[in-house]
Amino acid sequence: MRNRLLPLLIGLMAGVLLALGFPLAASQAAAQQQRVVVDRIDDTTRFAALAQFVTARGEGTPIDSADAERLHTLRTELDRYQQLYGISAGVFYRDRAAMAAAPAGWQMPTSGELHDAYYSALLGRRAHNPEQVWPWQKRELAIASPIVRDGDVVAVVVTESPTGALRARILHGWMLLIAGELVAMAVAVLFAVRLTAWVLLPVAKLDRVTHDIATGRMASRVGASGGPPELRRLARSFNEMADNVEEVLEQQRAFVADASHQLRNPLSALLLRIELLGLELPEGHTEAESVKEEGQRLAQVLDDLLGLAVAERSGSHLAVTDIAELVRGRTNAWEASAAHDGVALRFEVPGEAGTVEGWADRVALSSALDAVLDNAIKFTPAGETVAVSVEGGPDQVAVRVADSGPGLAEDELERIGDRFWRSTRHQNVNGSGLGLSIARALLSQGGGSISYTKREPHGLEVVLTVPRRAPVPTG
Numbered sequence: 297m298r299n300r301l302l303p304l305l306i307g308l309m310a311g312v313l314l315a316l317g318f319p320l321a322a323s324q325a326a327a328q329q330q331r332v333v334v335d336r337i338d339d340t341t342r343f344a345a346l347a348q349f350v351t352a353r354g355e356g357t358p359i360d361s362a363d364a365e366r367l368h369t370l371r372t373e374l375d376r377y378q379q380l381y382g383i384s385a386g387v388f389y390r391d392r393a394a395m396a397a398a399p400a401g402w403q404m405p406t407s408g409e410l411h412d413a414y415y416s417a418l419l420g421r422r423a424h425n426p427e428q429v430w431p432w433q434k435r436e437l438a439i440a441s442p443i444v445r446d447g448d449v450v451a452v453v454v455t456e457s458p459t460g461a462l463r464a465r466i467l468h469g470w471m472l473l474i475a476g477e478l479v480a481m482a483v484a485v486l487f488a489v490r491l492t493a494w495v496l497l498p499v500a501k502l503d504r505v506t507h508d509i510a511t512g513r514m515a516s517r518v519g520a521s522g523g524p525p526e527l528r529r530l531a532r533s534f535n536e537m538a539d540n541v542e543e544v545l546e547q548q549r550a551f552v553a554d555a556s557h558q559l560r561n562p563l564s565a566l567l568l569r570i571e572l573l574g575l576e577l578p579e580g581h582t583e584a585e586s587v588k589e590e591g592q593r594l595a596q597v598l599d600d601l602l603g604l605a606v607a608e609r610s611g612s613h614l615a616v617t618d619i620a621e622l623v624r625g626r627t628n629a630w631e632a633s634a635a636h637d638g639v640a641l642r643f644e645v646p647g648e649a650g651t652v653e654g655w656a657d658r659v660a661l662s663s664a665l666d667a668v669l670d671n672a673i674k675f676t677p678a679g680e681t682v683a684v685s686v687e688g689g690p691d692q693v694a695v696r697v698a699d700s701g702p703g704l705a706e707d708e709l710e711r712i713g714d715r716f717w718r719s720t721r722h723q724n725v726n727g728s729g730l731g732l733s734i735a736r737a738l739l740s741q742g743g744g745s746i747s748y749t750k751r752e753p754h755g756l757e758v759v760l761t762v763p764r765r766a767p768v769p770t771g
Contacts, residue, residue, distance in 0.1 A: 302492045309484035317477050322428075324473065325466045329429055332462050333439060339377065339385070340441035340453040346370045347387045347395060347443055347451060367396065374398035384456040387443070390418060395451055410456050413440035417452040420444070429459045431467040498527035502534060513740065514542045567591045614743075617661070619693045619762065620645070620652040620686045626662055627684050630669045638678030641669075644685040652686050654693035656744065656762040664735035664746070668697050668758045675701035675756075688764070695760040703754045712748050735760070 350366045374385050378398035386397030392404040392414075405411050409426065417440035426437055436456045443451040501518045508516035517538060518531040570588050627643040634641040672682045680700035687694045704712060736746050744762040751757050 301496070302488060305488040305492065306485055309488060310481060313477055313480055313484065317473065321470055321473055324469045325430065326428060328462060328466050328469065329426075329437075332437060332457065333426065336383075336437070336439035336455050336457060337441065339383075340439055340455055343370065343373065343377075343385065343387065343453045344441050344443045346373060347453065348445065350387075350395060371396040371398070382458060385454070387451050387453050388414065389451050390449065404454070408438075409436070410438040410440075410454060413438040414452050414454055416440060417442040417454070418449055420449055429462055429466070431463045431470070433459075433463070435459060437462070495524060495527070498523040498531045502531060505534070505538075509538060509541075513743070514538070514545065563591065563595050567595065614655055614657055614766065616653055617656045617658055617762075618651055619654045619656065619661075619688075619695065622656075622658060622661060623665065623684060623686050623695055626665050626669065630666075630673065634673045634682065637673055637676075639673050639676045640681040641673070642681055642683050644683065652688040652693055654688070654762045654764055655766050656693075660739065661744070661760070661762060664739050664744075664760060665695065665697075667735040668746075668760065672697050672699035672701070672756075672758070675699060677701065690764065692761045692764050695762075696757060697760075698751055698755060698757040700751075700755045703750055703756050704748070706750075 346366070347370050350363060350370060370387065374387075374396055375398045377383065377385055384397075384399065384402055386402050386404075387395040388397075388404050389395060394403065397403075404414055413426070420442055426439070429435065429437060437459050438454065438456050440452050440454045442449040443453060498518070505516045505518050517535050523531075567588060570591060574585065574588065624643055624645075627641060631641050669682070669684070676682055676699045682700070683696075683698045685696045685698075687696065739746055739760060739762070744760065746761075747759045749757045749759070
């Protein structure tokens with residue numbers, strides 16, 4: 297969920313920043329250009345005031361001394377302006393003839409932006425509103441102002457400005473804007489990360505606790521944490537549900553344990569009476585032996601049910617344990633039973649030191665391993681081998697028990713370990729179908745697990761795992 301929610305928040309914030317950034321960049325560029333336009337309008341207005349009363353039409357036209365002085369002043373101002381700012385400026389009559397221009401010989405073009413500004417001024421407009429200049433456009437900025445005499449436009453003052461400085465200022469402003477956007481984006485990302493972590497904190501804890509409960513650690517609960525009120529209420533509701541489920545399971549386990557215990561004594565008395573009755577029957581009578589055998593099987597089932605209930609209810613006493621030494625001891629203990637059935641039981645020493653430490657309950661791991669070894673020896677034909685090994689990884693220790701029996705089909709692997717389940721091919725083998733269920737319950741108490749895989753060409757490999765280090769408390 298974090299990988300979906302975080303990009304969504306970041307994308308939304310980036311979209312908002314871009315939506316604000318583009319209009320702001322355009323507004324900034326327009327403001328920079330508007331300042332230049334206002335300056336040029338002021339300049340053209342000043343030149344228009346100088347040219348207002350110049351009536352001379354140029355060379356060959358009669359001119360008095362006052363008119364000549366005004367024309368000289370206008371040309372001097374235009375030349376000085378062009379030299380100082382590098383901006384072309386001129387005054388042109390309605391027929392496009394130049395009254396004065398700088399640089400000398402500058403003429404009105406027949407098309408383009410300057411031409412449009414000139415004709416716009418001839419219509420009496422005080423200033424031309426030029427098209428926006430962008431940093432990537434290398435063009436000139438044209439401004440024109442009309443010269444009005446006796447209510448008529450007699451000439452036009454035009455300026456054509458280079459836009460290099462303007463484009464540089466716009467670009468500099470954009471760089472500052474981009475830097476601000478990047479800083480805002482970094483703040484937005486940090487905010488999105490913190491917001492996502494805050495929102496998903498109860499969800500992450502719910503996920504961990506749900507996994508713990510699913511793997512048998514029924515005491516796990518969601519601790520008090522931050523997050524939205526709705527998710528905090530969900531966490532409290534989950535804890536209430538887990539309490540109710542644990543209480544129901546505890547009642548069920550107590551019932552199974554009590555029922556198994558209460559049935560065990562009458563069954564033992566019944567088996568004794570059957571044995572005494574068998575002594576009084578004539579030789580060759582097999583019914584009493586059959587009844588006795590079924591009674592013993594029922595007693596084994598009750599013992600296994602009681603063992604399962606105890607395994608599920610008992611807490612773990614976890615400690616650092618030499619797993620290799622423990623497995624070696626249990627393997628040695630089962631060698632006599634394996635030899636009686638004609639099965640070779642082999643233990644593979646891990647490494648040179650022969651020591652692999654893990655975090656486990658010695659009694660629980662021993663009992664689980666006993667159940668697995670019992671199954672492996674039981675289903676392995678005489679003359680075959682059961683191999684036991686220990687492997688230490690960075691996070692867990694694995695105990696492998698590989699037999700050479702008939703193995704299980706793929707669909708049977710999915711059901712192995714279920715209570716009372718036995719393969720239809722092995723119904724004639726003694727057992728209650730609870731041994732591996734007990735092993736799983738014992739391992740799960742300490743954060744361990746049990747898994748099953750097929751061996752080639754035949755057989756079954758059972759892997760018991762325990763943590764390498766102490767489990768981190770949840771909540």
